[in-house]
Amino acid sequence: MNKGGNADDSNRIDELKNVINLGKQIFGFFDGLMRFYYEITPLLGRINQSIEESSSKLPRASDSLSRVTKETERATIEILDILETMSQTIEEGKVQIQEYRTRKQKRNDTIRICIRYLDTVAQTLPVEDAGKLRKKISEITPESEDEDILSSVPGYFDRIADYTSDISISLQVQDITSQQLAAVNHLVESVHGRLKHLLDNYSGAESSPISEMVGSDPSTFDAEAEYNRSGDKQNLADALSEQHRQSPASQNSNKEASNTQILPTQAEIDKMFGS
Amino acid sequence: MSDKRVLVVDDSATMRRIVINTLKTIGYTNVVEAADGKEALGQIYPNNIDFVITDWNMPNMSGIELTKAIRNDGNYSHIPVLIVTTRGIKEDIVEALRAKVNGYIVKPFTPQVLKDKIDQIMKTTTQ
Structure with a gap:
């Protein structure tokens, strides 16, 4: 056995050790994951059952409201x-x-x-x-x-x-x-x-x-x-309707509704109501 | 008593009843009713309707869609439309005016408001 061969063997052994250590870590992770899965599965089942029960009651709640x-x-x-x-x-x-x-x-x-x-x-x-x-x-x-x-x-x-x-x-x-x-x-x-x-x-x-x-x-x-x-909304509707009625295009169309009715702009409406 | 034939459109039987009762107290006894815009369109021609009072939010066809359909029909575009709705924000009112409604009433309304609006519309549309 030569000197270079010994060094290679030593490296391989270190790599193997590293792999084994990583394997242990991965195993630990998967072990934890499996434990978590076993713990969470019944919980998920219960959540599922609970959602199913609640969900089945919702149409009845909807029917009750309609009734x-x-x-x-x-x-x-x-x-x-x-x-x-x-x-x-x-x-x-x-x-x-x-x-x-x-x-x-x-x-x-x-x-x-x-x-x-x-x-x-x-x-x-x-x-x-x-x-x-x-x-x-x-x-x-x-x-x-x-x-x-x-x-x-x-x-x-x-x-x-x-x-x-x-x-x-x-x-x-x-x-x-x-x-x-x-x-x-x-x-x-x-x-x-x-x-x-x-x-x-x-x-x-x-x-x-x-x-x-x-x-x-x-x-x-x-x-x-x-x-x-309170009548506030009716007052707003009346004010806007009045403004609309006084618009020139609206006055031109006495009996028939006009296609070019002029309506107040949003800025004009806001100014009118101080908003 | 008015001989005008009024079409009352609302998906709420309560509101139809309230509007019809109010109309009776102010002299409009010739009333036809419909539960949505689509049904209303089918009532206009056979009943020779003179005036439409409609809700906004309804199944099948809304009050705004009904108004637009009336305005786009050469035979009926002159029929006055009064909208009676819970919607009372500026954008809604402007949308209704753009759809060419002749009057806008916000629920809950008093009989006097309904009477005033009808009188006002009758006055302007028969000028």
């Missing part, structure tokens, strides 16, 4: 039916009161004619008899107090009609909340679609791309709908 909308709509229409009946009854009541006042007026006119006639008759009677007759006449004189009460009744009816109108305005909240519920429903359906996609991927089943998942159409509701009776 809430339908049931509140049905109840609201029942209330509107009652309000309409109330309005009709109020109108009938007003007509009846007016009819009664007209009849009463006619009767009073007749009574006044009779009183004038009796008064003429009293003038032809002896003093004592005339006094008795005049006393009787005073008892049948039409009183104006009834008329005061009767004339105030239509005012009460009008106020009741105003209250029914106010209730009708408040019932618009049903449409607004149904749009808010539709927005929540859309969110629930989106979450369900994504979870289903995730589960299909996990189980190796074929799944549709997320973009193709069917949910409620977001253009059918206004997610920003709110019940606000």
Whole structure:
């Protein structure tokens, strides 16, 4: 054995040692990885089961929200039916009161004619008899107090009609909340679609791309709908409509809508409302 | 009482009912209803509609699409359209005006607002 050969052998032994050491490190890494895998697998299974359970409940949540909308709509229409009946009854009541006042007026006119006639008759009677007759006449004189009460009744009816109108305005909240519920429903359906996609991927089943998942159409509701009776939004709409109406192109098209209507620019709108 | 025939378009049965009840109180008893823009388009010709009151957000065809369809039809482009919607931001209002609506009402509305808008539109479109 020569000197150079010994050096080669020594190098090979060092390399082998390095390989063995690396192998030990890699083995340790894989050992750790396997331990982690064994620990994580049941956990992943539990997460999967939990997602499956939650996901299966989402369509029911979505159905429940739709049912809430339908049931509140049905109840609201029942209330509107009652309000309409109330309005009709109020109108009938007003007509009846007016009819009664007209009849009463006619009767009073007749009574006044009779009183004038009796008064003429009293003038032809002896003093004592005339006094008795005049006393009787005073008892049948039409009183104006009834008329005061009767004339105030239509005012009460009008106020009741105003209250029914106010209730009708408040019932618009049903449409607004149904749009808010539709927005929540859309969110629930989106979450369900994504979870289903995730589960299909996990189980190796074929799944549709997320973009193709069917949910409620977001253009059918206004997610920003709110019940606000301040009138601010109506004022804004009125101001913009007025500005639009005064634009020259709009004035040129009285009866038919113009193709060249001039609308305020965003800068003009912002200036108008200080925003 | 007005002899004008009004088409009320809204996917919410509640809103259709509220608008129709309000119309009755201000003298418009000749009313036809539709649940979306597509159904509304089919109602205009057979019912000889004079005035359309429509919601914005609806399935099948929105109120804005309905307005554009009416404006693009030579036979019906003159029919006034009043939009009644929850949408009340500047961009939405401008979009509706660009689609050539004749009036814009933000929900919730009062009967007086509906009456004023109809009177105003009737006045300007019959001048």
